[in-house]
Amino acid sequence: MSDVKLTSVQKHYAGFHALKDIELSIEPGEFVVMVGPSGGGKSTLLKSIAGLEEISSGIIEIAGRDVTREEPGDRGIAMVFQSYALYPHMTVTENMGFGLKIMKRPKAEIDEAVRHASEILRITDYLDKKPAQLSGGQRQRVAIGPAITRRPHVFLFDEPLSNLDAALRTQMRVELATLHKSLGATMIYVTHDQVEAMTMADRIVVLRAGRIEQVGAPLELYRNPVNHFVASFLGAPRMNFVEGRVTALGAAATLEVPGLPPLTIPALRPDHGLTVGDAVTLGIRPEHLRANPGGTVVIAEATIRLAEQLGRETVLYADAGALRTTGSDTGTDNVTLLLGEGAPPAEGSTIRFGFDPADAYLFRSDGHTVSAPKSST
Amino acid sequence: MYPRQIPESRPASRLLYVTGVWAVLLLWLMPVFAIILTAFRTFEDVMAGNYWGWPTEINFRGNLTAVFTQTDMLDYFVNSLIITIPSTVLVLVLSTMTGYVLSRHRFAGATLIFSVFIAGNFLPQQVFMIPVRDLMVSLGLYDTFGALIIFHVAFQTGFATLFMRNFIAALPHELFQAARAEGASPWQILIQIVVPLVRPALAALAILLFTFIWNDYFWAIVLTQTDAVKPVTAGLANLRGEWVSSWNVVSAATLFVAIPPVVMFFLMQRHFVAGLTMGAVKG
Numbered sequence A: 001m002s003d004v005k006l007t008s009v010q011k012h013y014a015g016f017h018a019l020k021d022i023e024l025s026i027e028p029g030e031f032v033v034m035v036g037p038s039g040g041g042k043s044t045l046l047k048s049i050a051g052l053e054e055i056s057s058g059i060i061e062i063a064g065r066d067v068t069r070e071e072p073g074d075r076g077i078a079m080v081f082q083s084y085a086l087y088p089h090m091t092v093t094e095n096m097g098f099g100l101k102i103m104k105r106p107k108a109e110i111d112e113a114v115r116h117a118s119e120i121l122r123i124t125d126y127l128d129k130k131p132a133q134l135s136g137g138q139r140q141r142v143a144i145g146p147a148i149t150r151r152p153h154v155f156l157f158d159e160p161l162s163n164l165d166a167a168l169r170t171q172m173r174v175e176l177a178t179l180h181k182s183l184g185a186t187m188i189y190v191t192h193d194q195v196e197a198m199t200m201a202d203r204i205v206v207l208r209a210g211r212i213e214q215v216g217a218p219l220e221l222y223r224n225p226v227n228h229f230v231a232s233f234l235g236a237p238r239m240n241f242v243e244g245r246v247t248a249l250g251a252a253a254t255l256e257v258p259g260l261p262p263l264t265i266p267a268l269r270p271d272h273g274l275t276v277g278d279a280v281t282l283g284i285r286p287e288h289l290r291a292n293p294g295g296t297v298v299i300a301e302a303t304i305r306l307a308e309q310l311g312r313e314t315v316l317y318a319d320a321g322a323l324r325t326t327g328s329d330t331g332t333d334n335v336t337l338l339l340g341e342g343a344p345p346a347e348g349s350t351i352r353f354g355f356d357p358a359d360a361y362l363f364r365s366d367g368h369t370v371s372a373p374k375s376s377t
Numbered sequence B: 001m002y003p004r005q006i007p008e009s010r011p012a013s014r015l016l017y018v019t020g021v022w023a024v025l026l027l028w029l030m031p032v033f034a035i036i037l038t039a040f041r042t043f044e045d046v047m048a049g050n051y052w053g054w055p056t057e058i059n060f061r062g063n064l065t066a067v068f069t070q071t072d073m074l075d076y077f078v079n080s081l082i083i084t085i086p087s088t089v090l091v092l093v094l095s096t097m098t099g100y101v102l103s104r105h106r107f108a109g110a111t112l113i114f115s116v117f118i119a120g121n122f123l124p125q126q127v128f129m130i131p132v133r134d135l136m137v138s139l140g141l142y143d144t145f146g147a148l149i150i151f152h153v154a155f156q157t158g159f160a161t162l163f164m165r166n167f168i169a170a171l172p173h174e175l176f177q178a179a180r181a182e183g184a185s186p187w188q189i190l191i192q193i194v195v196p197l198v199r200p201a202l203a204a205l206a207i208l209l210f211t212f213i214w215n216d217y218f219w220a221i222v223l224t225q226t227d228a229v230k231p232v233t234a235g236l237a238n239l240r241g242e243w244v245s246s247w248n249v250v251s252a253a254t255l256f257v258a259i260p261p262v263v264m265f266f267l268m269q270r271h272f273v274a275g276l277t278m279g280a281v282k283g
Ligand SMILES: Nc1ncnc2c1ncn2[C@@H]1O[C@H](COP(=O)(O)OP(=O)(O)OP(=O)(O)O)[C@@H](O)[C@H]1O
Pocket: A013, A014, A016, A018, A036, A037, A038, A039, A040, A041, A042, A043, A044, A045, A082
């Protein structure tokens, strides 16, 4: 039995279709992360599950109960808002205990719950302050408090760590993961942070323009994106995309790509639906482009425009002449390479790089992935 | 800074501006000065036609004693309090509720109800003088405190609703959602979230309402007849009839009557705090 089940959920705002036929089934105790571009409907979906937005049609079940028409307070959820939503006239303690006070719990229990939550969130020093007296990061941590004190069946987090500095964010990430383990509660978590998504999620839901693009385990989504969008959305730096054309088809597909020698994608999905002459997009992750390669790989040359040294690794942006990428992070048609340790080549110098076509992805002109799924090893 | 000051380099404009400000101020305060000065005069001074000059003899005490011992002003004053305080409180309570519902809950006819509240404000009061009087007569309330209280509550709630609705609508939406998600009922949200956050608005509204109702003269004479229920405004008019040309006593009474709204202002002033909702939502 699933813990949260959405069946053909639709949401219309006046004249705007915000959620399109959402089908999602979340297991008890699962940690589901929702990602997607801004305006994709993540907050709307969360609020719909919470009952704060009325859905236009569809069914929402929580713990096996149809709650589609129930009040938020009766659904067994707690939500942490993207914009904090702290009661400005109450102290941190009062803010965190408000939900329990509404439930008419004994004072001792409220105090204990607030103390426990404030230790997890490391806000014990500000318990008597009002929200206006706190910094953005402190407010954000306080905003998580009420959810923890209430111990709901389902936690709904809307970008709860977005305003924290890197160190605090990592700490909180670990704390939330620990909390998830110790409570065993179901959590639905919205984030823009790829690291949070990849590390915290049991499954990731990619939402774009009100539609679920793909659902799956983080590595599965990273290795086998179902379409061009998911491929470009997950992974930083972003996958390189280049336009090409199919010149021969069999079990494999041979492509002609400007700036590259003819290359063959070794395996295709059975339902690829390609014909010779079709325009396709080739996708190669930056870490699969290797410098100074040997062996049976596709080779090209480029001039390095920019080298971003991140310590452990280096991101290179290189101008590969006729080999032009589309839709890159940088907005240029440069190729992106991710190199491991070692002295990076100087800016302005020429680099020879190559890739194994078995690592590449092939997308049909409608965006669907047509190269065969990569094995999970 | 905006509005921008007139630069030092343009003395002529500055002079014109400063003179203008003082002229308007003087004109505005002239009647008040006249009343204050007159309240300090002796009757002889008034008879001698010394209306604007300095009082020849300070007789404020005498005038006030006359107000309290020789007129019924103290009774009228109590009547006014009996009318004004419950009316103000009731309007505040009602308009907080109507404003909350109209700003936060969508229901069929909400816009219509709100329009009725607003439209009521635009009707000239004289238009319903006779219907309201007849209504009160047939309800058996004519010439009672009830008549004035009911009328003031009914009439002021329109304006107060507009005021409170807009104020409550400006509170961050997420606060209401958060409270709802925590299981708070609409009543709990109203009392524990809305009321503390609209305190400055309630204080401002309390001052306005108190002053409006306290100063009302029109409905006082339309809906009351006997001295036992007349508020100070009507009483003051009586005084002028009885104490023809004793302007010194009438002025002293007037000053006395003007005290409550001023006191009200100072009582409420500490509630005018800016930025009550600061820190509620992400900048
Ligand atoms: N109350 C509303 N009325 C009309 N349209 C709305 C309303 N709330 C959201 N929308 C629209 O619905 C879409 C989804 O909004 P939503 O807040 O769910 O996006 P999101 O995925 O959370 O984005 P972000 O990552 O920026 O928080 C947006 O295009 C937005 O304009």
